[in-house]
Amino acid sequence: MRSLHTPRTKTGCWTCRARKIKCDETKPQCTNCRPRNRHCQYGHRPRCARRHGPTTASALQRPAIAPAAPRPRSPTVAPVPAPSGQHLPYGLQSTDWPLPLSETDKQALQHYADSVVPRMVLKSPRWSTYSYVLFMCTRHPMLAHLLLAFSIRDMAEGRGGDGTTAALEHYQDALALFIWHLGHPDVQSWVTFPALWLFILYEQTYGDDPTVLQAHLRGLCHMIRCDGSSILSLSEDNPTGNTRNGAQNSHGVPREFLNRMALWTVHYDARASTFSLDGGIIDLLNNKYPGSITAMCEASKDALRVAWGPEYPAAEDIWDSQLDPLWTLDHRSTMLRFKLSRLERAGGGDNSSALRQFGAELKALEIVSIDGP
Numbered sequence: 076m077r078s079l080h081t082p083r084t085k086t087g088c089w090t091c092r093a094r095k096i097k098c099d100e101t102k103p104q105c106t107n108c109r110p111r112n113r114h115c116q117y118g119h120r121p122r123c124a125r126r127h128g129p130t131t132a133s134a135l136q137r138p139a140i141a142p143a144a145p146r147p148r149s150p151t152v153a154p155v156p157a158p159s160g161q162h163l164p165y166g167l168q169s170t171d172w173p174l175p176l177s178e179t180d181k182q183a184l185q186h187y188a189d190s191v192v193p194r195m196v197l198k199s200p201r202w203s204t205y206s207y208v209l210f211m212c213t214r215h216p217m218l219a220h221l222l223l224a225f226s227i228r229d230m231a232e233g234r235g236g237d238g239t240t241a242a243l244e245h246y247q248d249a250l251a252l253f254i255w256h257l258g259h260p261d262v263q264s265w266v267t268f269p270a271l272w273l274f275i276l277y278e279q280t281y282g283d284d285p286t287v288l289q290a291h292l293r294g295l296c297h298m299i300r301c302d303g304s305s306i307l308s309l310s311e312d313n314p315t316g317n318t319r320n321g322a323q324n325s326h327g328v329p330r331e332f333l334n335r336m337a338l339w340t341v342h343y344d345a346r347a348s349t350f351s352l353d354g355g356i357i358d359l360l361n362n363k364y365p366g367s368i369t370a371m372c373e374a375s376k377d378a379l380r381v382a383w384g385p386e387y388p389a390a391e392d393i394w395d396s397q398l399d400p401l402w403t404l405d406h407r408s409t410m411l412r413f414k415l416s417r418l419e420r421a422g423g424g425d426n427s428s429a430l431r432q433f434g435a436e437l438k439a440l441e442i443v444s445i446d447g448p
Contacts, residue, residue: 088115089389093397113380113396114389164188164209165201173216179241183226184209191229198398202391204335207382208269211328215266217256220249221273228281246277257298264305265328268337271295275343285352292344292354299359307337307367331381334374338406341368345413351420357413372406407440 087098088105090113098105100117108115163169164185169176176184187209188200196203212218224245231238253270271291278288299306344356360367376399380387411433418429 086117088117089393090115090396093393114392116389116393165206167209167213171213172219173213174219179227180223183223183230186230186233187222187226190233191226198394199388199391202379202383202387204332204379207332207379208273211269211332212273214328215270217249217252217266217270218273220245220252221270221277224249225273225277225280228277242281249274257294264302265333267295267298267306268333268340272336272340272343275340279343285350288343289347289352289354292347292352292356294354295340296354296356296359299356300363303359303364307364329378329381331374331378334371335378338368338371338375341371342406342409345409345416348413348416351416353413353416357410368410372403376402404440411436411440 087100091098091107104115163181192200192205195205212222224242227238228242274291275288344353347353380392414433
């Protein structure tokens with residue numbers, strides 16, 4: 076076991092110093108930063124703002140399928156005057172979205188950036204996963220409807236109003252598009268995991284029937300069973316179809332980011348298993364696509380740097396590097412939670428060997444959490 080008080084370098088790059096590892100001080104990139112093309116900066120520590128900046132949105136291509144025909148929205152949330160000169164966050168325009176936006180929709184998107192995102196993250200809201208979700212949702216009408224459903228409902232809750240009707244209209248439109256999607260798994264298959272994650276986010280926050288959440292998880296499990304190679308973009312040499320250095324599909328969303336959406340959905344399944352409400356996704360992936368969950372976790376670590384591209388601040392990249400051990404710890408503990416639920420579900424019989432193995436994994440996780448990887 077390594078010492079808990081290993082001295083940190085005071086002359087290495089800031090990425091290595093944040094990760095508490097030894098830096099060989101090779102310039103312009105040390106040997107630790109070079110493999111993942113991380114920011115490698117010496118001298119004064121880079122600073123980053125913790126509020127929304129004026130950076131404009133990156134140009135993203137429009138989705139390949141046409142949006143569903145719009146229908147009038149119920150005015151259940153009273154509009155309020157929009158901020159002067161700004162309707163949508165992060166420099167986005169109404170024309171960037173794959174469906175017409177009402178004034179309530181625009182205010183809900185601004186509410187998402189101003190209120191929802193800061194509540195969800197520890198790092199700079201502007202450069203977080205939840206902020207990029209907003210950009211991702213401009214890529215497909217189903218995702219746009221789901222984000223609007225959640226944002227309108229959250230905005231109404233904050234104002235003490237009733238946004239249920241308007242939110243459910245968006246939710247129902249998304250559900251209709253998803254049913255269409257089920258019949259065409261070879262088209263826009265990238266949208267499957269992000270859509271399921273948004274469905275689950277809504278149900279977990281505002282749903283009153285946990286079996287609906289389980290139905291979504293089971294539906295995803297059925298889709299993977301029928302067409303997993305397309306949904307997961309799996310290949311023999313690359314278990315998640317991940318391509319580094321910013322490679323993207325035709326929709327413009329990096330695969331690293333899609334891996335993060337997939338992993339978060341897998342984590343939902345793991346936590347739901349504690350209450351016997353999982354959809355069997357993890358069992359299916361372990362049996363049919365062994366190694367895919369681990370590959371998702373590894374690819375996810377670079378999701379934000381690749382997704383935001385050159386605009387991503389060096390200080391944010393250092394922050395992500397510092398959180399790498401916590402990210403891995405959360406993933407491993409979630410998977411152990413799933414294993415424990417399976418042991419409990421197995422019930423009687425001789426589980427002594429499985430319990431010993433679980434105890435050894437738990438002890439190893441404890442050591443890593445104290446001493447580092």
